[in-house]
Amino acid sequence: MPAALPSFVQLIEVGPREGFQFEGMGDPDRIATHRKVELATALAQTGLRTIQVVSFVSPKAVPQMADAEAVCAALPHVEGVEFTGIYLNDAGLARALAVSGIAIKAELLLSASEAFALRNQRRTFADELAMQRTMADAYRDAGMTIDTANIMAAFGSNMEGDIPVATVLEKIGALIDIAGEAGGAVTHVNLADTMGWANPALVQRVVDAVRSAWPNLRIGLHLHDTRGLAIANVHAALQLGVDRFDTGLGGLGGCPFAGNRGAAGNVATEEVVFLCRELGIETGVDLDALVACAQLAADIVGHPLPGKLLTASLHRPN
Amino acid sequence: MPAALPSFVQLIEVGPREGFQFEGMGDPDRIATHRKVELATALAQTGLRTIQVVSFVSPKAVPQMADAEAVCAALPHVEGVEFTGIYLNDAGLARALAVSGIAIKAELLLSASEAFALRNQRRTFADELAMQRTMADAYRDAGMTIDTANIMAAFGSNMEGDIPVATVLEKIGALIDIAGEAGGAVTHVNLADTMGWANPALVQRVVDAVRSAWPNLRIGLHLHDTRGLAIANVHAALQLGVDRFDTGLGGLGGCPFAGNRGAAGNVATEEVVFLCRELGIETGVDLDALVACAQLAADIVGHPLPGKLLTASLHRPN
Structure with a gap:
């Protein structure tokens, strides 16, 4: 069974985009722009290389992403880290192309x-x-x-x-x-x-x-x-041997359009990193720093996140 | 990979015992005896055959299990279902042997x-x-x-x-x-x-x-x-090929003595049943009835449980 395990796994952090999009449903101003930037900035220090932070979607359909441009303008430049966004049509892509601060995929x-x-x-x-x-x-x-x-x-x-x-x-x-x-x-x-x-x-x-x-x-x-x-x-x-996953810190995310109000979010980034660590697979991510980010994300959304590891101890004496 | 999967998996439900023991920490009267019995009674209708409901432990150490005898006295008799308890010393075993209503293991x-x-x-x-x-x-x-x-x-x-x-x-x-x-x-x-x-x-x-x-x-x-x-x-x-698991509905449980206040509970019974169902493994458990029990358990403890499935839809059109 372990023979096929990859030696390195690439993680794409989608929690800020997917999570804040989901969390803000019905209350677009609940998560302030500067807190979105605060989390993105902290995540950029964990070893994660790709961090999806915004959606360029209709502010009418997803009002909680109306500040996408403002978020992008405030993102730090961190060597080796790219911030990304999503766009579901050409209008969204045009908006994304007009901002600096994010990598266009x-x-x-x-x-x-x-x-x-x-x-x-x-x-x-x-x-x-x-x-x-x-x-x-x-x-x-x-x-x-x-x-x-x-x-x-x-x-x-x-x-x-x-x-x-x-x-x-x-x-x-x-x-x-x-x-x-x-x-x-x-x-x-x-x-x-x-x-x-x-x-x-x-x-x-x-x-x-x-x-x-x-x-x-x-x-x-x-x-x-x-x-x-x-x-x-x-x-x-x-x-x-699959070696690339989108994940959301703390289990942030999920799909607000899936017709399932109680839907849990993404697989938690820190739990995938922990699983990989225990299996001897590299991710390049500092697990302690990532758990601190997940705790920050819980503070920002103002309620416990679905992840388990972020409230458990990582301390193991040997 | 699927070659070694068992065809039937036996699940031992430990949620009522472990969960209520954990949940009641610091407030022994928070979960009324009749509600413990209500959950055990509902679980006995799901197809689960072994349901662990009480601990015969020192009421001083675990006050929230001081009603173990009262719970046992009120358990229903359900053909093919056994209720069980745990005992960590001979005094606990003596208490268990003195009650009817539970199977002594x-x-x-x-x-x-x-x-x-x-x-x-x-x-x-x-x-x-x-x-x-x-x-x-x-x-x-x-x-x-x-x-x-x-x-x-x-x-x-x-x-x-x-x-x-x-x-x-x-x-x-x-x-x-x-x-x-x-x-x-x-x-x-x-x-x-x-x-x-x-x-x-x-x-x-x-x-x-x-x-x-x-x-x-x-x-x-x-x-x-x-x-x-x-x-x-x-x-x-x-x-x-492992074919026997202890599980806790809704993810109830965990260990209050593990030195980790945020510890999540057991693997959720309904998620193990769902996993088995999707893999073609029999458990003998009615998943819809079990999810209803997990929702009842959340109502009894008065807060969301860690399980995900209990708040998601099980409806799949085909």
């Missing part, structure tokens, strides 16, 4: 659940494809080369139930084509368990299928802990 | 961490061995045959750090000897991660070592979720 995004796409973005599969073509053009116009494809709801949907693996492969294939037409080349695919239906066997099935179809694609996972299995899914993926 | 118990034994029971290793001999005599006097050995702190200790696997084996061996001298035979060993230091690789190392030494012993695990890895440890154990 040329990524495409499709949902494997049409009902989720309709609910989340009010787009059919056809609308989504059209938007990704628009995004691809916009990246090309900005002189950027697409390298990453993201698939949401890759492991199941609250609206449609099981998602056929064939649908996941079809969506990846579509994004590879769109990227290629725009002069890019998809080298990474991120598979998101947006609604928390993954389990270790399903992780293996989907990862195996993607690898069979595209042996050279690097796979990353974005796992929500909605039903408590996220860390088991991470471990199953590690056993398959 | 002839089990022995040692800690693999002497510092923990000192803190938890004020016993040295030598004191613990002497007490287990006393317990063995008491079981024999009661006409009972010892069949189970429990090892606490088998995966690490907050006080001593790593626990050598050799120490775990030594403790199991000692209990096998004591049971044999009393006319019993240990057929089951439960390994407890009392302080939440286990990880999937360590689970494999310890399980493999126990199996190498005693190939015919059935192994059960009791995994606390102190640092967020419990469900990954359950999955690792399932991959090894």
Whole structure:
């Protein structure tokens, strides 16, 4: 079993973006801009190299991200650390391109659940494809080369139930084509368990299928802990050699559009780092500093976070 | 990887005993006897066959279990379901033997961490061995045959750090000897991660070592979720064919004596049942009924429980 474990795992911290987006639902001013910056600044000292801090989405749909530009303007410059944001359409990308302080990633995004796409973005599969073509053009116009494809709801949907693996492969294939037409080349695919239906066997099935179809694609996972299995899914993926995960400190995050008010957030960054540490896998992250950040995040949101490790002792005498 | 998965997993529900013991710290009257009985009664309808409801321990040390006899007297009789309790010395066993309504288990118990034994029971290793001999005599006097050995702190200790696997084996061996001298035979060993230091690789190392030494012993695990890895440890154990787990609904439980106030509880029963269901493993438990019990438990303790699934939807259209 441990033979396939990677020696190094790359973690993409998405807690500030996903968490504050989720936490602010219904009260956009609850988390002050300067506190978002405070957390991002602290995270930049932990060894995490990529920290997603904002969404450039409609302030009408997600008012709690209306201060995205203000957050970006206040971010520190830290050698070796990039702050990132997300953008779900060309207008969002244009906003992101207009600010300094964040790294723009040329990524495409499709949902494997049409009902989720309709609910989340009010787009059919056809609308989504059209938007990704628009995004691809916009990246090309900005002189950027697409390298990453993201698939949401890759492991199941609250609206449609099981998602056929064939649908996941079809969506990846579509994004590879769109990227290629725009002069890019998809080298990474991120598979998101947006609604928390993954389990270790399903992780293996989907990862195996993607690898069979595209042996050279690097796979990353974005796992929500909605039903408590996220860390088991991470471990199953590690056993398959998967070496890239989106995580949220303290378990911040989740999906406010998943039709599930009680949804827990992301797999907790500090618990993935702890798991990796115990398994002898490097992450480059200072676990004590990260736990302090998770405690800071709990202070900022003003309630306990779902993570367990952030309130436990890390002290072990030997 | 799925080749070794068991087809059926036995779950021992320990949430009522461990959870209410933990929850009531400092306020013994906070959870009324009738509510403990209400939860036990509901759990008896879920398909769980063994439900641990009380501790027969000193009311001075654990005042919130002072109503153990009253709880037992009010338990319903449900065909195929046994309610159980724990007792850490001969006085506790005598109390348990004096009540009806619960099944008495002839089990022995040692800690693999002497510092923990000192803190938890004020016993040295030598004191613990002497007490287990006393317990063995008491079981024999009661006409009972010892069949189970429990090892606490088998995966690490907050006080001593790593626990050598050799120490775990030594403790199991000692209990096998004591049971044999009393006319019993240990057929089951439960390994407890009392302080939440286990990880999937360590689970494999310890399980493999126990199996190498005693190939015919059935192994059960009791995994606390102190640092967020419990469900990954359950999955690792399932991959090894382990088919018996102590669990706590809603994540109730934990160890009030572990020197860690923020300690999370047990791995959540409903999440283990969900994991098993998704992996095609039978547990005999009705997941919807169990989730309703976890919600009842949250109502009884009066605050959210650490489990995730109990607040998520189980509805999947296909």
